[in-house]
Amino acid sequence: MIDREDAARGSNVTISDMLCFALYSASRAAMDVYRPLLDELGLTYPQYLVMMVLWEHETCSVKEIGQILHLDSGTLSPLLKRLEGIGFISRQRRASDERVVDIGLTESGRALQTQASKVPEQISCQYGIEFDEYRELLSRLKKLTNHLSTNS
Amino acid sequence: MIDREDAARGSNVTISDMLCFALYSASRAAMDVYRPLLDELGLTYPQYLVMMVLWEHETCSVKEIGQILHLDSGTLSPLLKRLEGIGFISRQRRASDERVVDIGLTESGRALQTQASKVPEQISCQYGIEFDEYRELLSRLKKLTNHLSTNS
DNA sequence: TTGCATTTGATTGTGTGCTATATAATTGTA
DNA sequence: TACAATTATATAGCACACAATCAAATGCAA
Numbered sequence: 001m002i003d004r005e006d007a008a009r010g011s012n013v014t015i016s017d018m019l020c021f022a023l024y025s026a027s028r029a030a031m032d033v034y035r036p037l038l039d040e041l042g043l044t045y046p047q048y049l050v051m052m053v054l055w056e057h058e059t060c061s062v063k064e065i066g067q068i069l070h071l072d073s074g075t076l077s078p079l080l081k082r083l084e085g086i087g088f089i090s091r092q093r094r095a096s097d098e099r100v101v102d103i104g105l106t107e108s109g110r111a112l113q114t115q116a117s118k119v120p121e122q123i124s125c126q127y128g129i130e131f132d133e134y135r136e137l138l139s140r141l142k143k144l145t146n147h148l149s150t151n152s
Numbered sequence: 153m154i155d156r157e158d159a160a161r162g163s164n165v166t167i168s169d170m171l172c173f174a175l176y177s178a179s180r181a182a183m184d185v186y187r188p189l190l191d192e193l194g195l196t197y198p199q200y201l202v203m204m205v206l207w208e209h210e211t212c213s214v215k216e217i218g219q220i221l222h223l224d225s226g227t228l229s230p231l232l233k234r235l236e237g238i239g240f241i242s243r244q245r246r247a248s249d250e251r252v253v254d255i256g257l258t259e260s261g262r263a264l265q266t267q268a269s270k271v272p273e274q275i276s277c278q279y280g281i282e283f284d285e286y287r288e289l290l291s292r293l294k295k296l297t298n299h300l301s302t303n304s
Numbered sequence: 305t306t307g308c309a310t311t312t313g314a315t316t317g318t319g320t321g322c323t324a325t326a327t328a329a330t331t332g333t334a
Numbered sequence: 335t336a337c338a339a340t341t342a343t344a345t346a347g348c349a350c351a352c353a354a355t356c357a358a359a360t361g362c363a364a
Contacts, residue, residue, distance in 0.1 A: 013272040015204050015220065019279065019286060020182040020197075022293035025222055027179040028351085029300035030172040035352090045176075046320060052167050062343065068167065070177055075321050077344050082319080099329045099342040120165040127171065128299040134171060137292055141174035144289070147280040148181035180321085187322090198350065214313060225313050227351050233314095234349080251312040251359050 033126050037119050041112060046071075047083055048116070050103075054089065055113045059104045061094070070149070088112060185278050189271050193264060198223075199235055200268070202255075206241065207265045211256045213246070222301070240264060 015021050031045050038048050046069075053060060053068050060068075066076055080103060083089045088109035094100040127134060167173050183197050190200050198221075205212060205220050212220075214228055223231075232255060235241045240261035246252040279286060 014208055015201065016294075017290070018204075018272075019290050019293075020179070020186060020275070021201065022290050022297070023175060023179040023182050024197075026293045026297045026300075027172070027175040028222065029297045030175050032352095033300055034172060044319060045172075049167065049173065052170075056166055063341090070180065071320095072322075073343050074323075074345080079320075081344095093343095097330070097342085101343065120170075123172070126300065126303060127296065128303060129296065133292070137289075137296070138169070138171050138174050140285070140289055141171075141178045142168075144279065144281065145174070145178045145181045148178075148185055148278065151278060151280060184322095196349065215311090223350095224352075226315080226353075229314050231350070245313095249312085249360070253313065 033123060034119070037122055041116055041119075042086065046075075046079055048119075050076075050079065050083060051088065051109065051112065051116065054103065054105050054109065055116070059102055061100045061102055063100070065103060083109075185275060186271070189274055193267055193271075194238065195264075198227075198231055200271075202228075202231065202235060203240065203261065203264065203268065206255065206257050206261065207268070211254055213252045213254055215252070217255060235261075 034045055034048070038045060041048070043051065049069050050065060053065050057064075062073060062076055062080065065080075066072055071079075080089065080091060084091050087106055090104045090106055091101050092104070094102050129137070186197055186200070190197060193200070195203065201221050202217060205217050209216075214225060214232065217232075218224055218228055232241065232243060236243050239258055242256045242258055243253050244256070246254050281289070
């Protein structure tokens with residue numbers, strides 16, 4: 001927990017001291033690195049995330065995708081519609097439970113994985129950090145996110 | 153730099169391995185913690201950031217705010233207009249260089265700082281990490297952002 | 305002095321991401 | 335069996351965030 005004294009000097013906290021702002025900036029900077037590579041695939045970053053989920057799982061419900069990516073249906077429904085419109089996914093109601101919409105890959109969507117498989121290696125050399133540090137940072141971020149998401 | 157072998161197995165990279173996704177999730181989780189507190193101030197998170205800049209600097213040009221927050225004028229212009237509409241800031245063209253718009257605080261905007269000064273202390277106990285770790289993470293994130301922003 | 309290059313901010317269009325709400329379907333309880 | 339509670343998804347509205355473009359103003363070189 002942050003030092004009580006530091007917190008007490010709340011009005012002296014500047015933007016540089018804010019972990020939230022550092023996360024916000026780092027997140028956008030990382031997405032900036034992805035953007036040109038994803039532009040070549042015809043995807044935005046959130047669309048790429050959904051494709052990553054489907055390349056890994058082949059088929060998911062909207063709810064499952066939402067749980068994996070921490071996105072709610074208000075965000076996912078229009079996003080999935082756009083991906084369907086582009087032709088990378090298919091959407092269909094589950095016969096056994098018509099509340100559920102199953103999301104699957106089309107042939108185009110599957111084929112895109114070949115090109116997309118180059119993205120991680122293209123990205124990895126741009127982070128400029130050693131693999132150990134990458135793993136350490138990844139681990140701390142996951143822990144932080146889990147904590148923030150469950151302690152509200 | 154990430155291990156070449158790991159990068160070569162690019163198609164085996166899952167979302168859990170992605171630093172970018174970890175940043176994206178952590179950023180949104182952190183903003184989720186701010187939201188109820190900022191709702192009480194009548195501010196969104198990006199608006200709060202702008203107010204933080206102005207509480208620190210009193211007056212800034214649009215360009216300066218953009219540089220501090222890494223936001224461009226396409227994002228800032230409507231955001232500042234909304235803050236002006238709420239009555240927390242004023243906008244006015246600089247007489248000596250009419251390309252520049254100076255952003256200042258109104259009395260309401262200044263007064264808001266008193267309430268807002270409680271936010272950091274309210275937030276700090278929710279991160280669930282020791283102060284040393286907070287500082288360490290902050291430092292690594294800044295380094296990463298600087299690296300990503302300058303090596304493209 | 306003039307004209308081109310550059311800078312600053314604004315606008316438009318698009319894609320999220322969040323909140324609130326609506327609709328339809330399933331589950332659970334009396 | 336019937337109805338209330340719950341679940342899943344979709345829609346609407348709003349606030350960004352980015353790209354592209356435009357207009358106005360300033361700076362600089364010839």
